[in-house]
Amino acid sequence: MKTRERILLTSLELFNTEGEANVSTVDIANEMDISPGNLYYHFKGKQEIIGELFNRLESQLIDILEAPLEKSIKTEDAWIYLYVVFEQICNHRYFYRSISDLLQRYPDIEKRFRRLVALKIRTAEAVARELVDHEVLKMDARQVSWLANNVAMQLTFWLNFDNLLSKNTPDPLAIHQGVFQIVSLAAPYLSPQHRYVYDECSSLYEHLIADL
Amino acid sequence: MKTRERILLTSLELFNTEGEANVSTVDIANEMDISPGNLYYHFKGKQEIIGELFNRLESQLIDILEAPLEKSIKTEDAWIYLYVVFEQICNHRYFYRSISDLLQRYPDIEKRFRRLVALKIRTAEAVARELVDHEVLKMDARQVSWLANNVAMQLTFWLNFDNLLSKNTPDPLAIHQGVFQIVSLAAPYLSPQHRYVYDECSSLYEHLIADL
């Protein structure tokens, strides 16, 4: 693997585990057993590494979030879809953990991340409307808009909150709790024939807790 | 006002507006027109300032959160109570904006803040149970626990999320949106006679938006 690529992967790994603020360019170089000078040959600095990591986060997330806008997802896939989003977020958790700080330091990233949040909401709204059309959910336009906002918020901050609840939740459990949390938001609006979605999700959740 | 107190107030103000990471001891001293040396006479450093600011945050929040545990609050006060909590959070928003970072740097604060989150959940649960007992809400124990978790999350991260939605929401509007967001969580479980709580909150929200 090329050094440039290794720098990006190592940085992502260290940022996720130690927190972006606690990782210096020298730390990254040490972790890789290369010299700081070498790192600076490949990147102008930490700034540029973060910029490139964000580029990837952004393009991946756009791909994921635009899919249901272009081609409506099947009803039974709606909650599976949440896993995909959460997993991507989890891979870049360092970013979500330090949002305010990073957005304050990088105005360019700030604009782009705000667009991502707006896209999250738009997608959540589209999916919810789809479910309403198929009579899986029963809610009016205002409730849909409320739900979409809330889903976006849960996606963005759930892993942070989970971290406050217990320090070292294994990733799969944390993600599943997040999904369950979101499904619970929609539960009161599920039509009787689709209650089983909530029950399925709920029992899967129980099993996961029992296993871990 | 004593210098020590002015340092604390100025720090809080600067942290809230600029972000804790972007404010140095020299910045604080400059803002107050005192010398850095003077600041260090009163505090061992930024660390100690943050420690003292957290002490206050903690004791205020405990006072607020323990009140409903000791003496049950009146049904119609339940959602007003949310404003009190949000306002306190808003006053210390720098802390909530940089939670991960601060908790990573100050293990002592981490432990204590985790206890505060647990207390938030306990209080939310107690209030919810109270409302269930008075037949304001209709939900089972599991739903109560889900709601309490969600309320705690909204309280903790709503202002952060609001900040992603639009950069400069005036505080009162942001807080009201947060309250509305939380009331909406409980709305599906409101008994018919108490629907009006949601409607009141909802129309107040519309008015606020129209005014601003």
Next chain:
DNA sequence: GTCTATATTAAGATAGAC
């Protein structure tokens, strides 16, 4: 209590040899 001046440290960054 407050100031000025200065020391310390750690992160960020570059130059130049190999």
Next chain:
DNA sequence: GTCTATCTTAATATAGAC
């Protein structure tokens, strides 16, 4: 492409005069 050595900068912190 990579290394070593070194420079710059900003934040933190202290000493000693007033």
